[in-house]
Amino acid sequence: MNHEIVATKKAPAAIGPYSQAVIHNGIVYCSGQIALNPVSMTVIEGGVEQQAEQVMTNLGEVLKEAGTTFGKVLKCSIFLHDMDDFAVVNKIYGSFFPENPPARETVAVKTLPKNVKVEISCIAYI
Numbered sequence: 001m002n003h004e005i006v007a008t009k010k011a012p013a014a015i016g017p018y019s020q021a022v023i024h025n026g027i028v029y030c031s032g033q034i035a036l037n038p039v040s041m042t043v044i045e046g047g048v049e050q051q052a053e054q055v056m057t058n059l060g061e062v063l064k065e066a067g068t069t070f071g072k073v074l075k076c077s078i079f080l081h082d083m084d085d086f087a088v089v090n091k092i093y094g095s096f097f098p099e100n101p102p103a104r105e106t107v108a109v110k111t112l113p114k115n116v117k118v119e120i121s122c123i124a125y126i
Helices: 048-066 083-095
Strands: 004-006 021-024 027-033 073-080 103-108 118-125
Touching: 004 048, 021 048, 027 048, 027 073, 048 083, 048 118, 073 083, 083 103, 083 118
Parallel strands: 073 103
Antiparallel strands: 004 021, 021 027, 027 118, 073 118
């Protein structure tokens, strides 16, 4: 069975040996997005709130390129640098899923790429 690689210039390019997303059998597997500006490839300025907004915007662009939307997301994984940021990230994240939010887990990790405060990945259908 074949799979399709998803790539868009409207989201940050991969900073390692991975794809922004892969489609297989109508399911989109999105790699984790961090708060990079897709043009400059630098971490955006601001705190966790601004970073969470940028992460979700980047993720939305990958979903769009794959031919789907936040409304078709089945599961998300949220990685936080500090669990004290949970409420702020949860509020931003929740605004992208006003109805029928997907399954999810949220974990705190020691370090994230480029020392960002949040990374989010997801699985969606087309």
